[in-house]
Amino acid sequence: MVESRLTRTLLRLGTGVTLAFIYLPLILIALYAFNASVTQSWPIDEYTTKWFSIAYHDEGVRQALWLSVRAALGATAVALVLGTLIYDNHGTNLPVAAAFTLVPIVVMIVYLVVARRLGAFAAL
Numbered sequence: 001m002v003e004s005r006l007t008r009t010l011l012r013l014g015t016g017v018t019l020a021f022i023y024l025p026l027i028l029i030a031l032y033a034f035n036a037s038v039t040q041s042w043p044i045d046e047y048t049t050k051w052f053s054i055a056y057h058d059e060g061v062r063q064a065l066w067l068s069v070r071a072a073l074g075a076t077a078v079a080l081v082l083g084t085l086i087y088d089n090h091g092t093n094l095p096v097a098a099a100f101t102l103v104p105i106v107v108m109i110v111y112l113v114v115a116r117r118l119g120a121f122a123a124l
Contacts, residue, residue, distance in 0.1 A: 078104075
């Protein structure tokens with residue numbers, strides 16, 4: 001399919017706006033991580049790395065980081081297995097591929113229902 005020049009321009013513009021919406025806040029947060037002041041202000045007057053040292057020496061932060069790494073590795077492993085199964089079965093057995101595609105959604109819904117019944121959202 002051949003898109004018109006206007007369509008290509010609008011797609012590029014939409015892609016640029018979307019990427020800016022995603023990445024500009026992340027860049028701003030990364031800049032604030034080096035702010036020497038306790039309160040955030042713009043422009044940043046002085047830069048420091050002291051917050052990284054404070055975070056590194058906090059046991060809770062290290063535990064949270066390790067938990068995040070383990071969760072990311074587990075999610076990657078599950079996605080790799082499910083993705084491989086879907087890819088392998090896509091051409092020969094479409095209903096199985098569709099079922100595997102729905103598994104993460106169903107798992108998330110079950111998790112949220114169980115968490116709600118256990119009162120995990122009461123503190124929010």
